[in-house]
Amino acid sequence: MKSITPQMQQRLDERKTKGNLRSLPSIQLPHNFTSNDYLGLARSQALGQMIANRLAELGAPAHGGTGSRLLSGNSDFAMALEQKLAGIFNAEAALVFGSGYQANLCLISSVAQKGDTIIYDQLSHVCLKEGAWLSKAQTFAFLHNDLEDLERRLKAAEGNKFVVVESVYSMDGDDAPLKEIATLCKRYEARLIIDEAHGTGVFGEGGNGLVCSLGLEHDFFARVYTFGKAMGVHGAAVVGSQELIDYLVNFGRPFIYTTAMPLHSLVAIEQAFNYLSKNQHLQAELRQRIALFLKQFPEETDMKRIQSNTAIQPIVAQGNERAKAMAKALQSKGFDVRPILAPTVREGEERLRICLHTYNTEEEINALCQILSQPL
Template sequence: MNTAEQFIKDRLESRANDGALRKLSSSHLPIDFCSNDYLGFARSIALKEQIDQELKENDLHQNGSGGSRLLSGNTAYTEETEFFIAAFHQAQTGLIFNSGYDANVGLLSCLAQRGDTIITDELVHASLVDGARLTHAGRYTFRHNDLNDLETKLKNAKGNSYVVTESVYSMDGDIAPLTEINALCEQYNANFIVDEAHAIGIFGQQGKGLVQQLGLQDRVFARIVTFGKALGCHGAAVLGSPALRQYLINFARSFIYTTAAPVHTIASVKCAYQMLTATDFTTLIRKKIKHYADLLNDTGHDHATPTPSAIQTLLFPGNAAAKLAAALLQDKGFDVRAILSPTVKSGQERLRICLHTYNTDEEIRQLASEISQLKNNE
C-alpha cells in the first residue's frame, strides 16, 4: 500500500473512531424535518408546471449551456434574470453563480488583497471561511454576534476591510444583529457582506430577506442570495454595485472557470422568485415556527432554544448522544438528522430541525411530543 492510500485509510479510521464518519444516504423518512425546502418549492408541482411553461414560451430547449459564461455559455435570458433578481432585492445589479459555495468562495477570494483585512463571525458558512483562506489578506474572526469583539477587530483592521456574516445562521438558526454590525462598519469604514442563504423566503416582505426587512439594502456592500434553500432550486447570486458585478466577471475564478448553469436552472430560479410574490409564504412559515416554539416552550426541554427562523436546534453534546437522539426520532418516522463535530464544535453536537410550510400542525405536535420523551429518557 502506498503512503497516500495509508494516509487516507488512517484519516478515515480516526474519523470512524470519533463517531464522526460521514456517509451518503438516499433514504428519506416520511415526515421531513431535515431539508432546507422551507416553502415546499423543491417539491411543488405548481412550480414545475410554471417552469415548463416558461421554457416553452421562451423557446428555451438546450440541455446544457455549452461553456463558461465568458465564452459560449451566456444568454440574454440569464442576464435579464439577474437584473430581475436584483430588482426584487432592491439591489443595483446581481451576478449568478452555479452554487452558494461558488458565490462565497468567488466573492471573498478575489476581493481582499495583501494588506487588506477580512473579519468573519466565527460561525459563518464553510464556503466563506474557504474564500477568506484563499486570499493574502489578514484574517480575523470575532465571537459569534459579539459586537464588542467585532469592534476590537475593526480597530486593528488595515487596508480595505470586509466584515462577513450570515443573516440567519445555518446551524443555530439565530439571527445576526445586522443593524448594529452595519453601524460599526460605517463607523470604521469597513465593507459589510451578508450571506442571506437562510433568510430568503422567510424574512422580509415576500421573503426578500432580513437585510431588506431592516432597510439596509442600500448600506451593505454585498449580499449573497441562495436559490437552493427556500427557493427550492440551485445556484446563488451576488448582489451589489455595477462595479462589483464587473469586477467579479473579471476576477472571480469560480465564475470565470466553470461551465455556466443550463438555461433550465435559470428559468427555475426566475419562476421561483415569481412564485414568492404570488402567495404570502412568509406568513405561512412563521405560523409553523410559532407553533413549534410554543410547543417546545411547553415541554421545558433544556436543550431547546427556539429561534425566529425555520432552523431549530436541540443540543446533545457528543457525537454518540446526538446520533442516538436522531435515531430515536427516526424510528418514529421523523426525518431529523444529527449534526456532529467537526461540522460543529465538539460539545455543540445537536439535532438540526427544519420547519416547512408543508409540515402539518399535527406533525409538529407529534414531533414536540417525541422531543419531550427524549428529555424524559435522559
Template sequence: MSNHPLSNKLKQKLAERAAQGNLRQLKITDGLVDFCSNDYLGLARSQALRAILQDETQQYSHMPLGATGSRLLSGNHRLFEELEETIAHYHHGEAALLFNSGYTANVGLLSALPQRGDTVFYDEASHASMKDGLRLSFAKSYSFGHNNVADLRQKLKRATGQVYVVVEAVYSMNGDTAPLQDLAQLCQEQNAALIVDEAHAAGLYGPNGEGLTVSLGLEDQVFAQVITYGKAMGSHGAAVVGPKVLRDFLINYSRAFIYTTALPTHALLALKCAYRLLPSLQLERRQVKTMVGQLYTQLNNVPGIRCAPAESVILSVFVEEGGTAKLKELAAQVQQQGFDVRPVLSPTVPQGQERLRVIVHAFNTAEEIEGLVQAIAKGT
C-alpha cells in the same frame, strides 16, 4: 487500488473520525416527514411552480439544455442577463451576477474582492464557504465572537487597508439572525464594507421575501448580498448582488466565475419562475412562523431537551446528557418514528455543541409538529 499505501492512510483517517463518533455517511430517508431540508416555503415540491416552469420551458425549447461553456466563452445568453436584472431589482441592488452555487458564490466573492494589505473580519459562526473563500484571499482575516459587535469593534483596531465585515443574515447552524443594524452602523463609522450572506433569509424575510437586509432597509449600507437559491427558493445556484462595479470586477477577477461552465437553461428557468411566485407566498411565510412557535414551545417543555433559538425556521435541539452517542441514538429513534431529522456533529459545529438540527416548513402540519415532539420525548 484498495491496497495502495495512500488508500491505507485514508482508511486510517476515516477510522479516527469513526472512533470520535463523527464519521459522515450518505443516507437515503424516503417516506419520512421532512424536518430536515432547507425547502422552507415548499417551492421545491410546489405544483404551482412545476406548472409555470413547464410552460416556461416550452417557450425556451429552442435553447440548448446545457450552457455549453463558461459565461465568458459560449455560455452567456439573454436569459442570464434578464434574470440578473430581475435579481438585482428584487433585492434592491444595482446589479447581480449568477454563480453555480452558494458555496461557489462565497468562494468566488471572498477570494477575489479583498486584496493584499486589506483586512477581513468574519463572524466565527460563518459558513464554511466564507472561510474557504478567505483562505484563498491574499488579505488578512480574523474572526470575531458570534454576533458580538463589541468584540468586532475592538478587533477593528488591528485593521489595515480596505476593511470588510462578513456575516450571515441567518446562521445556517444556529438559526439566529445577525445584528445587521448595529453592524451596518459600525461599518459606516469605520468605512468598512459589509457583506451579508442571505442564504437562509432570502424568501422568508422582507415584504416579498427579499431577505433580511431589505427587510431592515439596509440595502444602501450593505456592499454585497449573497442570495442562495437552494433553500427557500427551491432551486439551485446563487447570485452576488451589489454595485455594478462589483459585478464588472467579479467578471474579470473571480476565478470561480471565470473558469466554470455556466448554469444550464432549466436552472435559470426555475429561478425565473420562483421569483415570479415569491411575492405571492405571504401565507406560507406566516405559516412557517406559526409552526416555529408551536415547535419551539413544545420542545422546551420536554425534560432533558433544550431548544433554541426562538422565532427561527432553524432550530437546534440539544440533549443535556449522553453527548454525541446519545444524540445519534436519538436521531435514529426519531427517524424510526417517521420523522426526518439529522444530528449535526463536530467539526461542522464546535465540539461540545452537537445538536439535532430541526427545520420547519410551510407544509408541515400541527399534527406533524406534535408527532415530532412526542418522538423526541420518547427518545430521551
C-alpha cells in the same frame, strides 16, 4: 498500489473511531423535519408546471451550459434574469452563480488583497471562511454576534476592511444584529458582506431577504442570495454595485473558469420568484409553524434548545453518539430529523437540527414535540 495513501486511510480511521464518519443517507420517512425547503417550493407541482410552461414558451434546448459565461455560456436570458434579480434585491446589479458556495468563494477570495483585513463571524459557513483564507488578506474571526469583539477587531484592522456575516446562521438558527453591525462598519469604514442563504425567500417582499426587510441594503458592500433552500430551485447571485459585478467578471476565478448554468436552471430561478410573489402568504404560514413549535416545545426537559425564532430549531445533544442515538429514536417513529456532528459543529455542541416547513402539519409538529418531551 493502494487506492488511497496511508495518510488518507488514517484520517478515515480516525473519523470512525470518533463516531463521525460521514456517509450518504438513504432515509425516506413520512415526516420531514430536515430539509431546507422551508416554503415547500421544491415540492410544488404548480411551480414545476410554471417552469415547464416557460421552457416550452422559449422553445430552446434546456440542457447544457456549453461553456463559461465569458465564452459560449452567456445568453440574453441570463442577463435579463440578472436585471430582474437586481430589481428584486434593490441593488444596482447582480451576477448569477451555480451555487451559494461558489458565489461566496468567488466574492470573498477576489475582493480583498494583500494588506487588507477580513473579519468574519466565527459561526460563518465554511464557504465564507474558505473564501477569506483563499484571499491574500489577513483573516480573523470575531465571537458570534459579539459587537464588542467585532469592534476590537475593527480597531486593529489594517488596509481595506471587510466584515463577513450571515443573516440567519445555519446551525444555530439565530439572526445577526444587522443594524448594529452596519453602524460599526460605517464608523470604521469597513465594507460589509452578507450571506442571505437562509434568509432568501423567508423574509422580505417577494423573498428579498432580511437585509431588504430591514431597509439596510445600502449599508452593504455585497450581498449573496442562494436559491437552493427556501426558493426550492438551485443557484445563487451576488448583488451590489455595477462596479463590483464588473470586478467579479474580470477577477473572480470561480466565475470565470466555471461552465455557465443551463437554461433550465435559469428559468427555474425566474419562475420561483414569480411564484413566490403571488404566494407571499407562505412566509406567514412558516411563521405560524415556528410559533406552534415554540409554544409546544416541552418546558420541562433535559434537552437544551438553542434560542431561535427561525425555521431552524437546534437541540444540543453533547456528543456524536448521543446525537445519533436521539436522531435514530425520532427516525424510528417516522420523523426525519438528522444529527449534526463534530467537526461540522464544535465538540460538545453536537445537536439535532430540526427544520420547520409550511407543509409540516399541526398534528406533525404536536406529535414531534410530544416525543421530545420524553427521554430519547
